Amino acid sequence: MMLDADQRRTFAALADVLIPASGPMPSATAAGVPDALLDQALGYRPDLAELFAEAVARCTGKDPEAALDTLAAQQPEQFQALTLLTAGAYFLSPRTKAALAYDPPPRSALDDVDSYIDMLSTVVDRGFAIR
Template sequence: MLDSDQRRTFAALADVLIPGSDLGPSATAAGVPDALLDQVLGYRPDLVERFAEAVAWCTDKDPEAALDALSVQQPEQFQALTVLTAGAYFLSPQVKAALAYDAPPRTARDDVDSYIDILATVVDRGFATR
């Protein structure tokens, strides 16, 4: 999807947006510019064009200054870039491990009463093949 120069530009931007800390890895250390980015681009094809425009606009500029200017001058492109960067970051196994967050178990939906009502109609009608 992105060539190596675009990925390099994006990696620099992503590390400005999500630097490494004691709490978690940087965006590049988490693998954001690689397969994770491709994954989120697949999830959000509606943002691909604006994301590509943002990366192109920031190419050959200081990443921090480019992001500051992008947020003011092209807010839709900035939003696409930041949404996809954050989405890719939270898909990373290293980030999930660093967060040490276990989602609560999903409650089972017990719809037996509605199944009984549906099946009662079938039983009343009788078995017939067509």
């Protein structure tokens, strides 16, 4: 799904209402959400493309904040698609990741496969039963 320039402008305004700049965190547009990041998020969730496009079309030409309020009340599925893709694209941004300053703990190099085997043997012995 390719958005034209007008659709991207509408989406950028909506995204900045959803995710404004706050402290070290960039706004949605400053993080690059309306550009390639949105395309990347849509690539991960093509099932949301139609609802997303409908949401943007419904909000075109309206005050972004009021349009989002109306969308949330009247078209919750479109609102959910819009907000999910916006948040997903936001957290794909290198600027957002840098602002989070999150350093995940290192993964353990050792894997305790033996304990997994022991746990699974109980399940295998019991057999498949739906409760």
